[in-house]
Amino acid sequence: MQHISAAEHEELFAEALKNGISYAEYRTLAANHAESFTSTGHTQTEVLSNYTVLNDRRMRRWDKLFKLTEAQLDPIKKLNQKINWLVLTESWCGDAAHTLPVMNKIAEQTENINFSIVLRDDHPQLMDAFLTNGNKSIPKLIAQDPTSGMLLYTWGPRPKPAATMVVECKKSYGTLPPEFKEDLQLWYNKDKGQATAEELIAQLAEIS
Numbered sequence: 002m003q004h005i006s007a008a009e010h011e012e013l014f015a016e017a018l019k020n021g022i023s024y025a026e027y028r029t030l031a032a033n034h035a036e037s038f039t040s041t042g043h044t045q046t047e048v049l050s051n052y053t054v055l056n057d058r059r060m061r062r063w064d065k066l067f068k069l070t071e072a073q074l075d076p077i078k079k080l081n082q083k084i085n086w087l088v089l090t091e092s093w094c095g096d097a098a099h100t101l102p103v104m105n106k107i108a109e110q111t112e113n114i115n116f117s118i119v120l121r122d123d124h125p126q127l128m129d130a131f132l133t134n135g136n137k138s139i140p141k142l143i144a145q146d147p148t149s150g151m152l153l154y155t156w157g158p159r160p161k162p163a164a165t166m167v168v169e170c171k172k173s174y175g176t177l178p179p180e181f182k183e184d185l186q187l188w189y190n191k192d193k194g195q196a197t198a199e200e201l202i203a204q205l206a207e208i209s
Contacts, residue, residue, distance in 0.1 A: 005130060011150050013127045014143060018087055020124070021117025024105040028064070031057050031092040041092040043122040049093040056098035063102035067194045069110065076206045077110045084114055084153070084208070085145040089121045089128055095182070096159045097140040099189040103197045104142065107205075114205075115147070133158055144204070154204055160196035163188060 022030070034040050035057035040049040069077070086108065090097040101118070108116035121128050121139050128137050138158035145152050159167070163185060170181045 007152070010130055010152055011145075013130055014087060014145055014152060015150065017119050017124045017127045018085060018117060018145075021087055021119050024101065024108070024116055024118065027090075027101070027118045028060060031060065034092050041120050041122070052093040052095065056092060056095060059095075059098040060102055063099065063194060064105075067102055067106055069106055069198060073198055073202055074110060076202050076209065077107055080111050080113045080205050080209050082113060082208065083147050084205075085147050086114055086116045086142055087145065088116075088118050088140050088142045088157075089124065089131070090118060090140040091121050094139050094158075095186065096157075096163070099194065100140055100157075100159065100197045103194040104201065107198065107201055131155055142201075153208060156201060156204065160192075160200055162192070162196050 030041065031053065034050075035054045038050045038054065039045060040053040042049065086104065088097075088101065088104065090101065104116060108114040119127070121137065127143075128139075128141070131141050131143060132138070133141070141157040142155060143152060144154050144156075158164075166181075166185060166188065167177065170177055174181075
């Protein structure tokens with residue numbers, strides 16, 4: 002986060018939340034961009050359009066295939082307070098394609114989670130307030146207590162095992178080569194959303 006006050010963080014969040022859309026609305030938005038070979042965001046390139054097409058397929062697959070276990074459902078059902086989840090993302094983001102469907106499946110299990118999505122490029126001040134190692138990394142989930150307005154925690158841009166893979170690759174190569182991005186996608190496919198689910202549910206358990 003930038004060095005601004007907690008009150009300023011809360012104000013930025015509250016303003017962005019007014020523009021939040023549901024997961025269903027976001028899926029329609031992303032699918033429409035995929036069909037028209039464009040992307041969300043202020044920059045339009047063929048590469049980003051290609052990623053949007055690929056990510057639409059990924060989200061469609063996870064929407065159908067991702068399942069929460071009985072052990073994971075229990076702490077979700079025990080959530081005893083309202084919470085807002087606001088996620089910054091864009092259609093071209095590969096990590097988001099694997100993790101947003103998991104967030105949605107969790108939120109669907111309880112009336113206490115209000116899950117909303119905003120686009121990163123449309124909310125630069127909020128994004129700048131929640132950087133990851135100085136980068137505008139997405140997806141970035143921000144959790145808020147709607148009663149007090151207090152921000153509770155953040156999550157993202159990827160689950161810890163995947164984040165460790167990124168750090169180790171950058172240590173070795175100084176960058177993320179195309180081959181690594183393929184390895185990361187294979188990891189997501191093998192993990193089947195479980196690392197993301199476990200981390201998000203653990204955060205819910207801490208506030209219940």
